Amino acid sequence: MATHETHGQHDHNHAHDHAPLPDRDGAWSDAQYLEAAVRELLLEKGILTADEIRRQIEAMDRRSPEQGARVVARAWVDPGYRQRLLQDGTAAVRELGIEIEPVHLIVVENTEREHNLVVCTLCSCYPRNLLGLPPDWYKARAYRSRAVSEPRTVLAEFGTAIPDHVAVRVHDSTADMRYMVLPRRPSGTEGMGEAELAALISRDSMIGVVTLAPPKP
Amino acid sequence: MKPRFRTGQPVTVLQAWPRTHCRTPFYCRGKTGIIERLCGAFRNPQELAYSGEGLPKSPLYRVRFRQQDLWPGYRGKSEDTVDIELYEFWLEPAA
Structure with a gap:
């Protein structure tokens, strides 16, 4: 049994009935760069922790x-x-x-x-x-x-x-x-x-x- | 800040076109409606949008407009209305 590697080049233990789906990772928008920059600054300056951000996202998704x-x-x-x-x-x-x-x-x-x-x-x-x-x-x-x-x-x-x-x-x-x-x-x-x-x-x-x-x- | 308008009073939205962020939809500018209620006092979004303090706070109202006053040829009923939140500095007493 093959270990599960990244999809696309792994050995299969399940059937595929479709062609590989393309990743939809296009170029970032300006807003995405801005969000990442602000988030990294907040982390770097110790204003928020990664866990606090994660918890807040989890709470919002709930x-x-x-x-x-x-x-x-x-x-x-x-x-x-x-x-x-x-x-x-x-x-x-x-x-x-x-x-x-x-x-x-x-x-x-x-x-x-x-x-x-x-x-x-x-x-x-x-x-x-x-x-x-x-x-x-x-x-x-x-x-x-x-x-x-x-x-x-x-x-x-x-x-x-x-x-x-x-x-x-x-x-x-x-x-x-x-x-x-x-x-x-x-x-x-x-x-x-x-x-x-x-x-x-x-x-x-x-x-x-x-x-x-x-x-x- | 003492509110200038009371519930039930007819008011007209200013015909102003500031080239800034604001929360007054185009479709009600220059139109007349009735104060539905006072919502409280809130910071001015036209300054908050540019890192300003937005103070002093402004009274915010819900103004009720008759649909047929907003849209020429409105195809609903004459009782149909739209309520819009508007800051006091966008309103004047109806003529």
Whole structure:
């Protein structure tokens, strides 16, 4: 049995059904050089350690929409919490151990009369501590420009039909606030507990591009 | 710094075109909306972007615009809105 060497010239103990994939290591961009230079200086001057940087990256990669779903599920089962969440999102998510500062959280609630949609037309501001990394489409120019100018068409492309009697409220995340949508609780979930509810709540429903369907029986 | 505007007050965004980093989208400049809420006071991003202190802090508001006031020929409903965060120094009382 051959020892496992770098891919490409090793002896095989497994079958390949494809041609070798090219490495995508192109030339570095200016930003990559800048990041490496700053990082190496921080290490060299003893301001940060490599382990601290690694831990921070690991912590950032661990963020996921499950945090936001936990917040929404709590608001659905606890009217007092829902009220605090709409009043002061930053403080309410801190109750659940989620820190959003230095930015501030505004939670906007979908109702029978209003549907909320979040966008950042200037860049890609997003409540990462609650929802993880933003999806690629959220950062794309097409979504950023069209979500503010033709939101109903964009929503329809996500499969979300907004009835005429419901107002569409777009929130352009241009400065120090971050936004999360509190979706409507689907019917057929009356007996469910918080954890079961949280499992129903999608990332996209908290951005506002979809609504939540009743659970399949 | 005492906020100059109150919730519900109509305000117009300045028709200014500074050649610097700023957080005021082009599509609302010169447009009129209603103060939705005061968000607090924050450092000026137009100075922070160039290593400045951004002080004194400026009141930041959410201003609610009617879609049909922003986009000629808007094809949604007349109740549809966009809320945009805007710093006080970009706003003046609506005429």
